[in-house]
Amino acid sequence: MKNSFTRRFMYEVLSNIKFIKYGIKNPKSLKCENMLSPLTGRFWSYRYQDVCGIESDKYLSEPYFYNKLEAKVNDFDLNKFLDHKGYISNILNSNTILSIANCISGTIYDGNNDVIELNDLIVLLEQSEPNVEFVIKRSIGTGGGNGVEIGSANHVVPFLKNYFNAKYDFVIQPVIMQHDGLAIFNPSSINTVRVMTFAYNGNVFPVSTVLRMGNGGRIDNSAAGGISIGVDNTGKLRDFAIDHDFKKYYQHPGTSIKFSDGYFIPYFNELLKLVKDKHKFLKSHGIISWDLTVDNSGKMSIIEYNAGWGEINFHQANNGPIFENHIKHISCINK
Template sequence: MKNSFLRRRIFEIRAGVKDLVWGIKNPESFKRKNTLSPIMGRFSSYKFELLSGIKSEDYLSDAFYFNQLEGKINNFELSDYFNHKGYLPSILQSNAIPLLINNIAGIVYDADDNIIDASLVAEKLRNDPVNDEFVIKRSVGTGGGESVEIGNAEKIIPFFNLYRKKKYDFVIQPLVKQHDKLAEFNPSSLNTVRIMTLAYDGEVHHVSSMVKMGGPGGRIDNVSAGGLCIGIKNDGSLTTFGFDCYLNKTTQHPQTQLEFPDNYEVPYFNEMVEVVKEKHQLFKSHGIISWDVSVDNNGYVTIVECNTAWSGLESHQAFHGPVFEQHMSYIKNINL
């Protein structure tokens, strides 16, 4: 019931209880107002005021965001297809990570989309003329870094056999080469830029962005897997603080001790935003998408994945305040 009506109602109840408990512990929140959720939204208004330092009535609660915005403008019957890493290169047409191996419905395809026997995969990986390390991941359901493994051929081959046995759809990809300045945050992980876009009335809008990085010694960038995120301002510079998955604030990476200076500029940030705004136009059934993007030293933008369902909002509001403030009229109209 991943995107079912029942799951969303259960989520709304749980989120409401969580917000109310937080509000009781923070009684000042009862004095706040909220434009979209006059009763329960007041807790989000105060919570994100404390985190971002920006007082506003235009914050979105989790329950409103997932059920009254994302739930209304995204077609979840298509989300698994759009999120499927085995189909993503065909959907995007460019700027996707190449697929070295693509296992769909038990059939193995090579980099040229030719069907090959599964027994040939080990030899292909061991004799790859370009790549020493690979990423193997399930094609759907890799939130928090679940079912994502990185390593040389000898490490990847057992997971290939395991995922085949479990009848997963999965892909094997080369490692993405990231820009040196992005690698500074945490050299052991691919540190991606999360960009949220909103499409309506024939335009695609950049809503909010942040950098995601792996935790100490981590190879993946997932915040829920021990990593951190840092806000990116509209000019490409960083906020001077970051958050972990519990919204604990920090001013430096725990492994590299790299501080988050406000004069740091994310390389090719505008170019990344323009690429995902262009690609969003291909997703006509989805009004809001969160993109994980990387860029190399030459400015080539790679879309690591797109998230069309259950993609979080909290960190964006914690960094930047009411990120949908300029779109309130549209949001109100779809909820009349």
């Protein structure tokens, strides 16, 4: 039911009720305008601009984004396949993270795509050096960091057994290296570059970029306690980050790094070119959200992408009305 009409309709009703209550508590929001959602959109506009400081009537409310844009330009019948982590390398062909093991429908395949037995995989992992770490994650349904574990073989193997016995599809991958310019904010997590791309009329537009950072833990997702910070069109980080509740941070709460000191995403233009090129492999979908990283040598990796329910809130709260230059096209979609 994840992408059903019923779920989306109920989501829209409940979200708008929540924001109408927010608007009542914040009377100034009644003076705001929203071009695409004139009635309830004003409350969303006020919430976003109250955080990022950019006034505009061209914000997309969260329900509008999911039900009037994403649902119109993405073929959700394909999502279960496209979002399956075991198939990402097959779909994108390059710049993905090679798997040590890939379990699909109860069969485990090794890095050479040969079948390997569970006990042999366990032995393989346990023979690794004690300081070698792995990532195990379920192939479907890891939103918010759920179903993702990082650690040595001793930590990962119990989850491997549980996932296999529960008949989950999953992948096991090495922990990849990240550029020093990304690791500096929270060294214990892979701090990923999230880019949203919007494709139409044969063109691919990177509409927003944020850097997601862990906050003392291994996961950078905001639902797991991480924070995100906006990135401008030159690759420079903005002066503040936000958490899941839109609380603002002018320095990293763990490492005390001041964001206003002028930090940039390394290889920013190259990362944007990569996702523009790779979006063309996903022609059935107009909107894709990409999780990326790059190492010190410039090697770029696509950790995963989201073909549906790609988070919009932290993009607009960090970067403002990210679809401002595409409102005319979006309006035509809903005529």
